[in-house]
Amino acid sequence: MLLAAGITVAAPLVGTVVLGMGLFRSSPRIPAVVSAVVSLVSSAVLTILWNIGPLVPVEIGDRMGGGSLVDIDGVTGLLLPYVALVHLAIVLVAPRRFFDIASARRILIGSGMTLALFCTAHPLAIVGLWILTAVPTWFSIRAMPGGRPVARVYCIAMFPAVVCMTLGTCMLVGDPPWEPGSGTIGNVGGWLVAMAVLVRKGIVPFHSWYPALFSAAPMSTALAATMPQVAAYTAMRLLVGHADGVGWELIVLSQAALITAAYGAALATVQKDVKGLVGTLAMSQSAMVLAGLSGTVAMELNGALCVWISSGVSLTGLGLVAWAIESRAGSLSIESLQGRFRDAPLLAAFFLLFGLAIIGVPGTLSFVADDLIVSGCLDDQLHAGLFVIAATVLSGIAVLRGWFHVFGGPVAIDGPSHGILLRERVAMLGLLAVLLFFGLFPGRLVHSLEQAANSLMNESASSEDHLDFHVPAIQ
Amino acid sequence: MSMQDGIYYLVVCQLAAPAMTFALIGLPALLGRPLSEQATTRVVGAGFTSGFMAALATLVTLGLQGFPSQVVHLGTWFSVGHHAATIDLVADGLSVPYVCFSTGLCALVNAFAGKYLHREPGFTRFFLLLTLFGTGMNLMVLAGSIDVLFAGWEFLGLSSALLIGFFHERSNAVNASLRAYTTYRICDIGLLTAGVVVHAAVGSGDFGKLFSGTWPNAHCLVSTNVAVGVSILLVFAAMGKSAQVPFSGWLARAMEGPTPSSAIFYGALSIHAGAYVLLRCESLLDQAPAVQWAMVVIGSVTALHASVVGRVQTDLKSMLAYASMMQSGIIFVEIGLGWRVIPLVHVVSHAILRSLQILRSPSALHDRHELEAALGGHPGSEAWSPRHLLSERSQAWLYRLALERGYQDASMVRLIVLPVRRLFEFAARSEERLIMWLGRDPTDSSRGGPK
Numbered sequence: 001m002l003l004a005a006g007i008t009v010a011a012p013l014v015g016t017v018v019l020g021m022g023l024f025r026s027s028p029r030i031p032a033v034v035s036a037v038v039s040l041v042s043s044a045v046l047t048i049l050w051n052i053g054p055l056v057p058v059e060i061g062d063r064m065g066g067g068s069l070v071d072i073d074g075v076t077g078l079l080l081p082y083v084a085l086v087h088l089a090i091v092l093v094a095p096r097r098f099f100d101i102a103s104a105r106r107i108l109i110g111s112g113m114t115l116a117l118f119c120t121a122h123p124l125a126i127v128g129l130w131i132l133t134a135v136p137t138w139f140s141i142r143a144m145p146g147g148r149p150v151a152r153v154y155c156i157a158m159f160p161a162v163v164c165m166t167l168g169t170c171m172l173v174g175d176p177p178w179e180p181g182s183g184t185i186g187n188v189g190g191w192l193v194a195m196a197v198l199v200r201k202g203i204v205p206f207h208s209w210y211p212a213l214f215s216a217a218p219m220s221t222a223l224a225a226t227m228p229q230v231a232a233y234t235a236m237r238l239l240v241g242h243a244d245g246v247g248w249e250l251i252v253l254s255q256a257a258l259i260t261a262a263y264g265a266a267l268a269t270v271q272k273d274v275k276g277l278v279g280t281l282a283m284s285q286s287a288m289v290l291a292g293l294s295g296t297v298a299m300e301l302n303g304a305l306c307v308w309i310s311s312g313v314s315l316t317g318l319g320l321v322a323w324a325i326e327s328r329a330g331s332l333s334i335e336s337l338q339g340r341f342r343d344a345p346l347l348a349a350f351f352l353l354f355g356l357a358i359i360g361v362p363g364t365l366s367f368v369a370d371d372l373i374v375s376g377c378l379d380d381q382l383h384a385g386l387f388v389i390a391a392t393v394l395s396g397i398a399v400l401r402g403w404f405h406v407f408g409g410p411v412a413i414d415g416p417s418h419g420i421l422l423r424e425r426v427a428m429l430g431l432l433a434v435l436l437f438f439g440l441f442p443g444r445l446v447h448s449l450e451q452a453a454n455s456l457m458n459e460s461a462s463s464e465d466h467l468d469f470h471v472p473a474i475q
Numbered sequence: 476m477s478m479q480d481g482i483y484y485l486v487v488c489q490l491a492a493p494a495m496t497f498a499l500i501g502l503p504a505l506l507g508r509p510l511s512e513q514a515t516t517r518v519v520g521a522g523f524t525s526g527f528m529a530a531l532a533t534l535v536t537l538g539l540q541g542f543p544s545q546v547v548h549l550g551t552w553f554s555v556g557h558h559a560a561t562i563d564l565v566a567d568g569l570s571v572p573y574v575c576f577s578t579g580l581c582a583l584v585n586a587f588a589g590k591y592l593h594r595e596p597g598f599t600r601f602f603l604l605l606t607l608f609g610t611g612m613n614l615m616v617l618a619g620s621i622d623v624l625f626a627g628w629e630f631l632g633l634s635s636a637l638l639i640g641f642f643h644e645r646s647n648a649v650n651a652s653l654r655a656y657t658t659y660r661i662c663d664i665g666l667l668t669a670g671v672v673v674h675a676a677v678g679s680g681d682f683g684k685l686f687s688g689t690w691p692n693a694h695c696l697v698s699t700n701v702a703v704g705v706s707i708l709l710v711f712a713a714m715g716k717s718a719q720v721p722f723s724g725w726l727a728r729a730m731e732g733p734t735p736s737s738a739i740f741y742g743a744l745s746i747h748a749g750a751y752v753l754l755r756c757e758s759l760l761d762q763a764p765a766v767q768w769a770m771v772v773i774g775s776v777t778a779l780h781a782s783v784v785g786r787v788q789t790d791l792k793s794m795l796a797y798a799s800m801m802q803s804g805i806i807f808v809e810i811g812l813g814w815r816v817i818p819l820v821h822v823v824s825h826a827i828l829r830s831l832q833i834l835r836s837p838s839a840l841h842d843r844h845e846l847e848a849a850l851g852g853h854p855g856s857e858a859w860s861p862r863h864l865l866s867e868r869s870q871a872w873l874y875r876l877a878l879e880r881g882y883q884d885a886s887m888v889r890l891i892v893l894p895v896r897r898l899f900e901f902a903a904r905s906e907e908r909l910i911m912w913l914g915r916d917p918t919d920s921s922r923g924g925p926k
Contacts, residue, residue, distance in 0.1 A: 149914025156913055212910045267906065270899040302555050341643050342596075346507060361633065362626035368553065368560075371622070375558045378675050385671045389664060396660045401653055404640060408649035420507075429505070446553040 001058050004046035005072050005119050008080055011038040012087070012112035016105050028104040029091065033423075035108060036088035039115065043080035047448075050077035055451060067121025067237055074452030075236065075305075079118050082309050083228045085434065086316050087111040090220045092427035093320040095327035098218045103140065107224055110136040114228045121237050123169045130165055130200075133230050134158050140221035141213065150209075150216035157209040161199035165234070168192025172238065193238050194249040200231035201290055202283050203253070204260045210286075211267070214279025219323035226282055227312045232289050232304075236456065240293050240301070254294035258387040260287035265391040268398035274322045274332040277402045278315065281358060284391050285311035291384060292373045301453040302446065303373030309445075310357070310365035310435065317354035317431040320424075321347055325406070328418045334402050337409020344418045348407040350428045355399035357435045360392050364439040368446065479545065482536060486547045486566050486617060488529035489574050493581070493609035496522030500603050509599040516589035519602050523582035523609060530575040533566055542568030544689045546619055563619030563681060569690040569754060569819065573616045576823050577744050580830060581609045587834055588735035597641055601733060604641075608634035612744055616751060620680040621670045624752065628666060632659040632716070635745050638736040639729045651728035658725045662715025666752075669708035676701045686758040691815035693758040702762035709756055710766055710773075713749025717803045720777045724884040726800055730792040734837055737792060742829035746799050747822045750806045757815055767811045774807025780881050786862075787877040791836045799829050 015035030018024065024031050050072070061069025091099075091107060110133060117129035138158070141151040171189025197203075202210030214222045239250055264284030271277040285307065292304025325347050326332055329340060341348050360370040370392060377384040420428075438445045499518050503510055510518065537543065549562040564570075585605065592598050611630025618624035636659065640652030670680060676697055677684040685705075686693040695702050713719070718726040718741075726746070730737050740746070753760060753770075760767055778801045785797025802825045809818040846854055862870055879885065 148916070150910070152916070153910055153913045208906055208909050208913070211906070212914075263902070266899050267903050270896065270903050299556055299558060337646055337649055339644060346505075349505060356633070362629050367626070371560060372555065372558075374671060375674065378671065382671070382675060386668065389667045389671070392667070393660050393664055396663075397657050400636065400656050404643070404649045404653055408640060408643040408652075409646055410644055425507075432505075442553045443551075446555050450555045 001046050001049045001053070001072055002060070002070070004042045004049060005058075005070070005076070005080070007042035008039050008046060008084060009112055009115045009119060011035040011042065012108040012115065016108040016112065019101050019105050019108070025101065028101045029094075029096075029099055032091040032099075032104045032108060033088070036084065036091050036111070039111070040081060040084040040088050043084045043115075046072070047077045047081050050074065051448060051451075055455070057455060061122065067123065067126075069120055069122045069125055071121035072119060073121075074448065074455035075233075076119055078305060078448055078452045079228075079233070079308070080115060082312060083111070083114055083118060085431070086227045086312060087114075087224065089316055089320060089427040089431055090223055092423045093324060094218075094220045095323065097327070098220060102143070103218070103220065106136040106140050107220055110224050114224075114230060117230060118228070118233060123173050123238060126234055126237060127166055127169045130230060130234055131162050134162070134200075134225075137213070137217070137221055137225040141217045144217060147216045150212050153209050153212055157199055157206065161196045164192040164199070165196035168194075168196060169238065190239065190249045193234070194253055197231045197235045197239070197253060197290070198256060200234075201229070201257075201286055202226075202260070203256045203287055203290065204263055207260060207264070207283055210283045211276055211279030214282065214319075215273070215275050219275070219278075219319050222279070222282075223316050223319050226286060227316050229286060229289060229308055229312065232286070232293055232308065235290065236293055240456065250294040254291050254381070254384070257287040257289075257291035257294060258384055260284065261291060261391040262387050262394065265394035265398060269394055269401065271398070271402070272333060272335050274326070274334055274402060274406060277334060277398060278319045278322055281318070281395060281398065282311075282315050284395060285315060285358065288373065288388065288391060291387070292376065297376050298450075298453050298457065300373060300376030301456070302449045303369060303371075303376045305449045305452055306365065306369035306372050306446070310369040310438075313431050313434050314354050314357035314364070314366060317428060317435075318351065318358065320427065320431075321351045321354060324420070324424055325351075332406055334405035336405065338406050339409035339411045341407040342411050344420070346420045346425075347418070348403070350420075350432070351406065352403050353432055354428075354435075355403055357432075357439075359396040359399055362439075363436065365435045365442065365445075367439060368442040372446070372449075478536065482533060482545050482566055483547050485529045485533045485536070486545075486564050487549065489526050489533070489578065490564070490610070490613050490617060492522045492526035492529065493578075493606050493613060497603065497606040497610055500599060500606060504599050504603065512589070512593065512598055515599055515602050516585060519585045519606055520582060520589075522606065523578055523585055526578040526609070526613065527575065527582055530571060530578050534571045534575050537566060537568070537571055542571075542689065544568075546683065547617075557678075560622065561620070561681070562623060563683075564617040564623070565619040565682065566617065567690050569751075570616050572819070572823070573751060574613055576826070577612050577616065578609065580739055580743055580826065581605065581612075584735045584739045584830070584834070587738075588733070591735055592733060595733075601638070601641060601736070604634045604638050605736070605739075608638075608740070608745075612748075615748065618755075619682055621666075621673050621682070622680040624755075625666055625670055628663070628712075628716075628748065628752075631745055631748055632656065632663065635659070635729070635740050638740065639732045641732050641736065645731065647728075648731040651725070651731045655725040655729050658715050658722050662712050662722060665708040665710070665712030665715075669705050669712065672701065672704055672708065682755070685756070688758075690755075691757060695758040695762050697759070699762050702759045703766060705756070706759050706763040706766040709752055709759070710770060713753050713807075714773065715749070717746055717749030717807065718777075718800050719749075719773050719804065719807060720780050721883055721887055723777060723780070723800055724880065724887065727788070727793045727796045727880075730790075730796050734792070734833060737796075738830040738833035741796055742799055742833040743826035746803050747806070747826060750803065750810060750818060750822055753807075753810050754815065754818060757810070760810070761813065767813060770811030771808050774804040774809075774811060777801070777804030777807065780804075780883070783873065783877045784880050787874060791840060792833065795829065795833050795836065798832075799825075802829070 012035050015031045018031045057073035059068035059071050113129055113133045141147045168189045171185045175183050175186035177186035199206040261284050264280050268280035289304050289308045292300045357364040360366045374385045544567040547564040552560040552562050611627045615624050615627025636652050636656035639655050640649050642648045686695050688694050715722045729741050781797040781800035788794040806818050806821050
């Protein structure tokens with residue numbers, strides 16, 4: 001498992017080195033795709049080994065704050081293939097003019113560091129990688145023509161988040177609030193980490209940079225920065241695993257996330273362009289993950305992990321389809337009917353299918369995810385179910401409005417229709433296959449989710465000698 | 476093989492036949508190699524015919540035994556902790572006749588549409604959506620739990636909206652589709668919330684925990700409060716799908732879709748989906764007399780509205796749409812009055828008649844023109860109508876009211892849709908302004924912010 005994890009993390013970094021050596025100057029996609037495939041295969045091997053093994057986490061290095069430097073458990077086994085798949089899809093679909101050596105290197109470095117982050121539970125390592133994963137995004141936005149204002153906004157959001165995260169983690173580790181006799185420092189640390197998570201996940205009221213990132217940055221950057229959900233992983237390792245000490249922080253995160261889920265979906269219904277649509281939908285779905293994670297009931301945790309994967313895969317698909325269309329037809333407004341159906345019928349089909357996969361249509365993984373998260377809410381916070389329903393309903397309206405406005409209406413261009421490239425088709429079919437296969441046969445995945453949630457909770461319980469996982473009830 | 480085993484396989488066939496057909500058409504299309512027109516209609520025909528035969532066999536088998544309620548447990552879809560998502564179907568005196576007639580109608584419409592849509596660019600898309608609809612309809616009708624019912628309900632709404640927008644190059648079709656889907660989606664809140672309430676109350680979505688006994692004499696097993704709450708939510712959900720006032724504005728516009736889909740959706744099956752759900756949960760409604768009376772009022776208002784508005788329509792399909800709405804309103808009244816078998820018979824007979832009328836409508840116009848040309852004028856004198864009892868001024872007022880659809884749509888848009896939309900747009904604009912302000916270059920004093 002350790003070897004598989006090592007290959008998973010190293011493959012994108014090796015790809016970066018190869019590109020840095022000046023090899024494949026004219027075709028940077030080749031090393032990028034090869035390294036992403038190697039990463040995906042080795043992460044899949046890791047997942048299989050974890051599931052057929054004794055389910056004992058592999059830990060290397062000093063243990064601090066409940067986590068080791070290398071910590072491979074159910075969560076890692078679940079999320080590594082997901083992150084690798086998202087990155088593979090991005091490098092496959094990225095249009096040629098957005099995929100020069102510099103951008104390929106940025107994607108691969110970001111991929112390697114994100115995968116490394118998902119292999120550790122050590123608080124200081126998490127903080128370090130948390131900061132490093134934010135840097136390529138900033139460079140990428142700045143490199144875009146007219147991207148400086150949004151790069152500035154990104155910086156304004158991320159700088160305080162980094163400060164809060166660093167200080168908060170140090171305080172949390174120095175004076176763990178979940179240990180008997182802990183003082184105020186640890187509590188303040190918990191709140192600072194929660195604040196950092198709110199900002200990095202784009203939760204109301206710190207959300208504005210999130211859709212702006214989708215509007216200004218290349219889709220590859222926006223997807224690579226948001227879909228792995230680095231902040232959700234951080235919250236899971238630093239806060240959710242210690243709910244006894246940071247219960248109120250989790251409640252605040254959860255409530256803010258629920259509001260964001262509904263608010264993001266509401267914004268999605270009135271977006272003017274397709275990038276804004278993807279951005280606001282991503283904001284809504286990402287918030288739903290945090291809402292589930294912060295619920296701290298096992299079922300909600302399962303639901304959150306499932307939404308994490310389902311929304312990530314479907315939003316990646318939707319974003320990449322939108323990007324593929326925009327690379328052919330230019331910026332796409334959804335204020336009026338664009339009539340692109342005849343222009344790109346297969347892309348229209350993929351857009352619709354990924355859109356439906358986001359909103360929880362039966363037969364897709366998101367239906368299972370919504371079922372789990374709503375069922376989890378019944379045990380913990382009934383009102384959360386209503387927020388999830390509101391978000392789902394509004395997202396549905398937004399997706400269909402987006403689809404009809406992009407593809408419906410009188411034919412805009414009288415010319416040959418745009419086909420779909422083989423690499424695009426492979427990527428989109430692959431993502432769709434994941435959504436449909438696990439949507440129709442979710443048993444195995446849900447079992448893995450349960451194991452992942454249990455491993456997280458058990459680890460926390462064993463390290464802190466707590467077997468009871470409880471947060472104050474919401475009045 | 477015991478009778479239970481036989482029923483099990485027959486029910487599975489009713490569900491699997493359209494679902495497999497959907498996959499058989501959809502997969503090649505997604506790979507860029509759609510089936511030919513002939514192959515498509517044959518595959519779809521075979522799928523619906525198999526489903527119909529299976530439903531017929533189930534009907535006969537159950538009918539010989541007096542329609543006992545047979546629960547078919549397809550298995551556990553997934554389970555986690557104490558939560559298990561089971562797929563339970565119910566074959567009884569309500570579901571089996573309904574599947575029989577819905578699958579039969581789908582098979583007939585398939586035969587009609589194969590010719591009607593010949594060489595139409597969206598030929599495969601139509602049949603794909605028809606099979607999705609067939610799958611959803613059977614899933615909804617056979618559902619043994621509110622979760623399974625919701626899955627089928629979603630397929631219905633989705634396929635309906637996409638078929639209204641089938642002629643996507645027409646702006647009207649796209650706008651009508653969005654209007655219908657938005658109405659469905661808003662009313663889906665009722666069904667989704669009902670699911671949450673049922674799960675919270677009995678710990679499962681199984682109908683067996685909500686009511687017991689054989690339809691139409693099932694007994695409610697939950698408290699009155701839960702029954703009333705769930706009834707309100709189900710009625711709200713049903714109002715959207717069944718085009719009851721004030722959610723009826725989408726129906727006439729839905730006729731923008733191809734005639735075969737209009738026939739099966741808005742003349743026959745989709746329009747009655749709400750009524751079916753209410754019939755399925757009739758024992759809950761019995762515990763909520765106030766909700767039943769509300770249904771009577773809603774149904775009566777809908778019937779009256781549709782009757783008046785339908786009379787001033789200038790095209791045949793719109794007229795038929797309002798006729799459907801009127802019957803749907805009457806069915807609501809019947810269910811609200813506590814009747815069970817009469818609404819079911821009404822649904823089936825109305826569905827058959829109306830789908831025939833809608834399918835016949837394009838050729839009926841030609842026939843009418845030919846008749847008028849042959850006679851050299853309008854055939855026959857104008858029939859007596861109750862409007863003759865009204866003064867001319869009242870007639871003019873009523874005519875204007877009907878022409879404006881009772882100002883129902885305009886009021887909904889002005890009082891609800893626009894304020895909500897303006898609120899969302901205000902939020903979106905505020906976000907943009909905030910980003911502009913945050914992203915301004917503080918060193919560049921010559922400009923107010925980023926361009």
